[in-house]
Each structure stands twice: as C-alpha cells, then as structure tokens.
Amino acid sequence: MHRLSVSSVPRIVAALLLFSVACFTQAEPFSLDGDPVVAFIYASPAKDGGWNEAIDNARQKVADELDVKVMVAESIPEEASALVNAVDLFVRRGANIIVATTYGYSEGVKQAAEKYPHVAFLSATGIYNSDNLESFYARxxxxxxxxxxxxxxxxxxxxxxxxxxxxxxxxxxxxxxxxxxxxxxxxxxxxxxxxxxxxxxxxxxxxxxxxxxxxxxxxxxxxxxxxxxxxxxxxxxxxxxxxxxxxxxxxxxxxxxxxxxNWDQYLVPTIRKIVEGSWTPDPYGAFPGFAEGVVxxxxxxxxxxxxxxxxxxxxxxxxxxxxxxxxxxxxxxxxxxxxxxxxxxxxxxxxxxxxxxxxxxxxxxx
Amino acid sequence: MSFISFWFASIPVSALPLLLACLGLILSERSGVVNLGAEGYMAVGAMSGASVTLLTGSPWLGVGAGVLAGCCLGLLFAFSVAVLKADQILSGLAVMAIGLGLSGFIGRHWVHQPFNGMTAPDLPGLQQLPLLGGLLFKQPLLAWVSILLVIVIAWTLHRTRIGLRFTAVGEDPAAADNAGISVPGVQMLAGMLCGALCGLGGAYLSVASAHIWVDNMVAGRGWIALALVVFARWRPGRALIGALLFGAVDMLLPRLQAQGLQVPVYLMGMLPYLLTILVLVLATRSRYRDEPAALGVTYLRQDRH
Missing domain, CATH: 3.40.50.2300 (Response regulator)
Incomplete structure (x- = not known):
C-alpha cells in the first residue's frame, strides 16, 4: 500500500499554508455566514458595577437597536483554553460575532479567530488584530x-x-x-x-x-x-x-x-457594519474617543x-x-x-x- | 507625627480580619486538622455580612450572618475530614473553591451597594490623643471584640478542659481516643469554630472596613492568615502581634505613596508575601517544636498504634 512518507509532511503543510494564505488575502471586507448572532463573554459577572457593566449596557443597546440575537456568558476564566471552549460552544449554537471583554482574553481570541475565520471577533483591550478580529479600547x-x-x-x-x-x-x-x-x-x-x-x-x-x-x-x-x-x-x-x-x-x-x-457608540455601528458586510478590521485596533462619542x-x-x-x-x-x-x-x-x-x-x-x-x-x- | 498616628490608626483595618481568621486556623490546627478553606470562609463571611447588613440595616446582624455562614461551611469541611476521613488538603481546597463560588453566586444581588456598616463610636477626647489615639479609640466595636477573642481563646486553650482536649487530639489522637475523648467530635467543633472565626474576619472586611461587598474582595487574606498561624507558633497572643505586623506593612504602602515617595509598587506589593516566606523559613529553623505533632494526619481508629 502506498503511504505518505514522513519527509513529505513539511511540504504538504507548507502547501496547505500557502493555500490558506491565498484564501485569506481575498477575504476583504469580512463577510458573515448565516444570520447574525452576537455573543458577549465576560470574565466576571456582567453587573460588576464597573468595566463589565459599562459594556453590558452597550450589549442592551446592540440587542435593542440591531436586528440580531444576543447571547451572554459570564465568569469565563481569563485563560486561552477557557475562552476557546466558550467560543466553541457559542459557534456551535450559531454565534458568528463574538465580543470578548477583557485583556486576559487576548491570546484566546487570537486562537479562536484563527480557528473560525468566518466568525467576527471584537476584543476589548485586546492586543491582536487580523482579518476577522479587531481589538478596541477608548481614549x-x-x-x-x-x-x-x-x-x-x-x-x-x-x-x-x-x-x-x-x-x-x-x-x-x-x-x-x-x-x-x-x-x-x-x-x-x-x-x-x-x-x-x-x-x-x-x-x-x-x-x-x-x-x-x-x-x-x-x-x-x-x-x-x-x-x-x-x-x-x-x-x-x-x-x-x-x-x-x-x-x-x-x-x-x-x-x-x-x-x-459609551461603548454602544462603538459596538452598535461596528456590529451593524459586520452584519451589512462592510466591516474591515482596523489593523491597529479601534481607538475611539470623544469624537466618536465613546467617552x-x-x-x-x-x-x-x-x-x-x-x-x-x-x-x-x-x-x-x-x-x-x-x-x-x-x-x-x-x-x-x-x-x-x-x-x-x-x-x-x-x-x-x-x-x-x-x-x-x-x-x-x- | 500625624503621619505615624494616621498610619497606626489604619493598621487594625488590615490586621484584625487576618487576626480573626488566624485564630480560627489556630483552633483547627491545634486539633490536628490543616484547614486550607480560610479564603472561602472569609468570602462567604464578607458576602453574608454585607447582604444581611443591606437587608436589615443592622451591621451586628450582618456580622452574625457572616459568622453563621463561615460556621456552616466550616462544618461541611469538618464533617468530611473528621467523620468521612477525606483528605484534609484536598477537602480544604475544595471548600475554599465552594466558598468563593457561592459568595459570588449568591452575592451578585448585593454587589457594589455601599452601606453605612459599622463605624467607630464617638470618643472625642480620646481619639485626639497623640500617636495612639486613632489606633486605640477610632476603631469599630468589632475591633474590641476581636481583642477580647484573643484573650478568650488563649485562656480556653491553655486553661480549660476543652482546650486541653484540643491539644490532646492535635498531639496524639490515638492517646486522646484511648482516654475517652471523641476525636471526630473535637475536630468537628474546631472546624466549626474555625469557619465561624474566618467568617467573622470576612464580615469585618465588608461590614466594618470597606462598607461594601464586591466579588473576590478577600483578595488572598485567607492565605496570609494561614502563614500567620506558623508565625504565631499556634499561639493566639502571638497571632495578635503577627497580624499587627502584617497590617502595619500592608498599610504603609498607600501611605508612603500618599507622601509622594517614589515607591516601587510591584516590589511593595510583594512585601507581605516576602515577609511570609521569611517567617516560614525562620519558623522551621526554630529550636522549639510547637507544631501539633499529629497536624495533617487523618486519624483512623483501626490504625491505632
């Protein structure tokens, strides 16, 4: 029987990589598969009287102002594996826009964004950006x-x-x-x-x-x-x-x-763009301030x-x-x-x- | 001068919750049980204290609820290790996780709601005394209760029959058993008291110090209390000294920063923990062996020597 030799594995991997790079470069702007479903992931309870609550207020506005289904997970640990697991579950339930809300999720979001190229990721105080991932914080x-x-x-x-x-x-x-x-x-x-x-x-x-x-x-x-x-x-x-x-x-x-x-001033227009198919993540992340109404x-x-x-x-x-x-x-x-x-x-x-x-x-x- | 008196006045805020938890842990370890649940008992104590204070408006009821909550969780731990003979270390860690989780889950309705809580009674003349006025007289009544507890527990341990039983079980449970002392009974009592005192420490944090509850506000104090037990060589009086020392270091950091000194934040944040390691190293080098001989040993009657 003909078998793949071990030595050919790197070549195959390289070919696959080239192929995927070729696919990726065409994916602009980002387009969504299926009906938009947004999932917010918090590291602690949403009503924490501070950071999460400010984002959660915007989540309410997203649900009210856009015609999208919104799901929430609270108290997901700030570890890459825990976040990727949560994303797995959400994607299985049909979510295709993920809002990760803490710096501690940065690595996990990066991994998840690579795993699900047709899911849009927004990462609060995150450090990575890609074709389907935008980090955001405010001035x-x-x-x-x-x-x-x-x-x-x-x-x-x-x-x-x-x-x-x-x-x-x-x-x-x-x-x-x-x-x-x-x-x-x-x-x-x-x-x-x-x-x-x-x-x-x-x-x-x-x-x-x-x-x-x-x-x-x-x-x-x-x-x-x-x-x-x-x-x-x-x-x-x-x-x-x-x-x-x-x-x-x-x-x-x-x-x-x-x-x-006022995170709704960033999240509502950004998610609207994602839904409409006109979203291109900023390669340096979003950094809105007074001019955008976010602070x-x-x-x-x-x-x-x-x-x-x-x-x-x-x-x-x-x-x-x-x-x-x-x-x-x-x-x-x-x-x-x-x-x-x-x-x-x-x-x-x-x-x-x-x-x-x-x-x-x-x-x-x- | 005012710097020192202000600093002194703030020490009990940090020291007394540690002291109370440490007293509880001393009781537990004196009876031979290592109890790693302190952080969890403090968490439920802080949450129950704040929520009941918010519900009833009475800080003393809140403190009572904190004690009761810690006691219940302590009972769960004590039952599993003293009666069911579960592993002490693992049970302790499990109870700690349960306490943190429960407090976060139940407490989410009361998070971030400031209340008046327990404040210092008005003692105008005494509070203005130089140096020690604030330290001694600008404290909530619970501070005095804490000091009283040191005396009561020290006296009980060293001067009463029940204290002697604690020590007997912690030193040699087989001998104690032979003498007709119920080892599980003593360990259950110790576990309950440990939970109750840690719960009181937690309630001190929320009801008497912060006047608010937020998730995870115990912030590692249960673990420092555990180290304090070794520092105190299992003695309540020394626990008071150790807690005051830790409190003094803890409260110095913000004050030095407020003075405008260039304090290296991360290094200073490590200080209590460095102090802990130093104390543990010195403690193990001590010539006196005052650690309970059967500490951490699960006593099984059929394995009696």
Whole structure:
C-alpha cells in the first residue's frame, strides 16, 4: 500500500499554508455566514458595577437597536483554553460575532479567530488584530483631561489625589491626562497618584483614598470601580470623580463628575457594519474617543464655576472637531526630562507605550 | 507625627480580619486538622455580612450572618475530614473553591451597594490623643471584640478542659481516643469554630472596613492568615502581634505613596508575601517544636498504634 512518507509532511503543510494564505488575502471586507448572532463573554459577572457593566449596557443597546440575537456568558476564566471552549460552544449554537471583554482574553481570541475565520471577533483591550478580529479600547485620557479641569477649579488645597490599579499604560494615560487637564488652568496644583496593586480590593482602595485625604488632597479621582474611595471622600467632605459608570449614587454630596464609557457608540455601528458586510478590521485596533462619542463626562457638580464649565465645553468641542490631544507638546516627565517638543503630538503607539507620569504628578510607575 | 498616628490608626483595618481568621486556623490546627478553606470562609463571611447588613440595616446582624455562614461551611469541611476521613488538603481546597463560588453566586444581588456598616463610636477626647489615639479609640466595636477573642481563646486553650482536649487530639489522637475523648467530635467543633472565626474576619472586611461587598474582595487574606498561624507558633497572643505586623506593612504602602515617595509598587506589593516566606523559613529553623505533632494526619481508629 502506498503511504505518505514522513519527509513529505513539511511540504504538504507548507502547501496547505500557502493555500490558506491565498484564501485569506481575498477575504476583504469580512463577510458573515448565516444570520447574525452576537455573543458577549465576560470574565466576571456582567453587573460588576464597573468595566463589565459599562459594556453590558452597550450589549442592551446592540440587542435593542440591531436586528440580531444576543447571547451572554459570564465568569469565563481569563485563560486561552477557557475562552476557546466558550467560543466553541457559542459557534456551535450559531454565534458568528463574538465580543470578548477583557485583556486576559487576548491570546484566546487570537486562537479562536484563527480557528473560525468566518466568525467576527471584537476584543476589548485586546492586543491582536487580523482579518476577522479587531481589538478596541477608548481614549479615556481625553475625558480625564476635562475631569482634571473641573477638579482644579474646586480644589482649595491645590492637592489632588488619584487612585489607579497597576502602573500600566491604560492607567498611566488617565493619570497623565487628568494632571494635564489640572495644569491647563492651575499649573501649581499637584496630583498625587497611588497604585493599589490590584483591580479589586475595596479595603485597600478605601484606605488609599483616606491616606490621600490625610495628606491634604481635597479631590479624589478614582480610576478603579469600587465605591470605597467615594465613601472615604464623602466621610471627609471631599470631592470625588468616578470612572467607567456614573458614580453619583456612591457620593451624593461630593460627586464632581464621572468619566464614562459609551461603548454602544462603538459596538452598535461596528456590529451593524459586520452584519451589512462592510466591516474591515482596523489593523491597529479601534481607538475611539470623544469624537466618536465613546467617552464622556457626566454632568458637573454645582460647585464647578461657570467660566470653568465654558472652558471645558470649549476644549471638548476642540477634541470632537479638531482632534485636539491632551498629549500635545511641550510634555515633560516627572523628573523634568522632555517627552515631546512644543507643538508635537503623541501618536497612538506612543500613547500605548506610556510607562511614565508627567511633571506635577507624584507617584511611581515602577 | 500625624503621619505615624494616621498610619497606626489604619493598621487594625488590615490586621484584625487576618487576626480573626488566624485564630480560627489556630483552633483547627491545634486539633490536628490543616484547614486550607480560610479564603472561602472569609468570602462567604464578607458576602453574608454585607447582604444581611443591606437587608436589615443592622451591621451586628450582618456580622452574625457572616459568622453563621463561615460556621456552616466550616462544618461541611469538618464533617468530611473528621467523620468521612477525606483528605484534609484536598477537602480544604475544595471548600475554599465552594466558598468563593457561592459568595459570588449568591452575592451578585448585593454587589457594589455601599452601606453605612459599622463605624467607630464617638470618643472625642480620646481619639485626639497623640500617636495612639486613632489606633486605640477610632476603631469599630468589632475591633474590641476581636481583642477580647484573643484573650478568650488563649485562656480556653491553655486553661480549660476543652482546650486541653484540643491539644490532646492535635498531639496524639490515638492517646486522646484511648482516654475517652471523641476525636471526630473535637475536630468537628474546631472546624466549626474555625469557619465561624474566618467568617467573622470576612464580615469585618465588608461590614466594618470597606462598607461594601464586591466579588473576590478577600483578595488572598485567607492565605496570609494561614502563614500567620506558623508565625504565631499556634499561639493566639502571638497571632495578635503577627497580624499587627502584617497590617502595619500592608498599610504603609498607600501611605508612603500618599507622601509622594517614589515607591516601587510591584516590589511593595510583594512585601507581605516576602515577609511570609521569611517567617516560614525562620519558623522551621526554630529550636522549639510547637507544631501539633499529629497536624495533617487523618486519624483512623483501626490504625491505632
């Protein structure tokens, strides 16, 4: 009997690869097989009071505004194998648009996207992009810049505090955006940043907020999602700023504003394009901001003076219409060394690599 | 000066949940049972404490619910290891996973709902005392209950008949059995008390410290409590010292950052765990052998020597 020799295997594999590459290069724009069915996959419960909930609000809009079936899986572990399993099950049940909602899914989404070339993948804070996979995150620093302008206008001590999880770029750029917004009107006001070294530890978050307040900070900007820092701020009669969702309920007296996501402004049009067959994933991932309506700030506290409100509206309009970036030179690091010369602007890649804090911020990114 | 007094005042927030869990684990290990479920008991304790506080408006009822929830889960563990003779390590890990899962599942209705919880009673003059005013007098009543529990448990273990039985079972279950002590009975009691105390520690986190419940808020504190047991050499008094030390280190990090010092975040985050390893190494090098001799050994009457 004639058998395939072992030595011929690499050649066959190579031929198959070439064949598949040839197939792939023709697949543009992405086209969907069958009726659109969307599946959202969360790493923890959807109603988590923060990140997931912001996406889940958009899921509701997707279901309401588009004629698609929407399915949900919660608490899928952030491991490639677990995610691929979940995708397998969803695809078997007819899903062909998968929204993976956490950074921890990046690897799994990449594998699943290779396994199912006719399924569309959207990966929140993901790191990969391909012909059927687009990662997305938002220019949150734009909204934090405006929140910084508001915070500076109400501070009496000229000391502001900010809480973040880990010193990674998506947190660093919020702190830097906030600080630059503060400095745009109050150059002497300092921002004191604390990284709690955790995304979820309300005890530590409350204590960190408390220690910032004890050091004289009278506005607490919270880049994390538990309400413990707001309670600390309320107790001491200080202002606070929320993130991801409108946190005004957590701080009825001192809530200055919240930096919020409107993910429906990205997901609804993107999924509509996928359904209509006009979607081509951005090879660098989607990175929408104010102009696309994906980030925003909630209505300001009554104590924010009228001239500051006017200025905030003006800057917001410039962000929407002229793509004004908070990261426009001159930009200095904490130690005073120059990041960016006068007039230059950080590009998306440089923003994603942000591993420093700007001048006027105390805190360590190491 | 104010830095130190503020820092001191915050230490119990971190230290007392650890202390309570550690006390429970001491009781369990004194009776010869290694209990890896602490993280799970604390999780159900924190969740039950928050949910009952939200439902009834009474933080003390919440704390009671936390104790009860931890106790029930502790009973499940104790029954499987003391009566059914299941493997202690595996049962402990299973109970931990059950606790984390259950708390997340049941608690999803109460997640992220801030409540007033338990706050420090007003003691105007005393709270303003320099250095120690905040540490001693700006704490919720539960803090005093915790300290009282250290004394009660130390006294019970060293001075009462039941304490002696715990030690006898942990040192030599066969001899204890011969002397007419019910080994499963003692271990069941220890397991329940361990769950209850860990549940109390969890309730401290949500009801007295954070005033909110979120999934996974115990954040590894159950494991640190387990290491504290070794640090404390199975003694309640030393558990208090160890917990205060851990709490002090834990609470120093945000305060140093708030001072504007360039603190390496990741390195400082490792500190409690480095401290744990150091303590474990030093503990094993200690000349005194105070580990219960039958710790981790499943006692089967028919295998009695």
């Amino acid at each position: 949150t620093y734009e909204a934090w810049y405006l929140a910084g302008m508001a915070a500076a206008s109400v501070s009496n001590t000229n000391k502001l505090g900010m809480l973040g999880g880990f010193p990674v770029s998506v947190v660093n750029w919020d702190i830097n955006g906030f600080a630059l917004g503060v400095q745009s009107s109050h150059p002497e006001t300092t921002v004191n940043a604390i990284y709690t070294n955790s995304w979820w530890d309300p005890v530590r978050e409350g204590q960190s907020a408390q220690s910032l307040i004890e050091m004289g900070a009278d506005v607490i900007a919270n880049n994390l999602s538990s309400s413990a820092p707001f309670s600390a701020a309320e107790r001491n009669g200080n202002y606070s700023i929320g993130f991801q969702l409108d946190m005004s309920d957590a701080a009825p007296n001192g809530h200055l504003t919240s930096v919020v996501f 925003d700030i909630t209505p300001l506290h009554a104590d924010v003076p009228a001239d500051t409100r006017a200025k905030i509206e003006e800057v917001k309009a410039r962000m929407i219409n002229d793509h004004f970036s908070p990261f426009t030179g001159p930009l200095l690091k904490q130690d005073g060394s120059e990041i960016l010369a006068e007039g230059a602007e950080l590009d998306a890649g440089q923003i994603w690599d942000m591993d420093y804090l700007v001048k006027g911020v105390t805190g360590s990114t190491r």
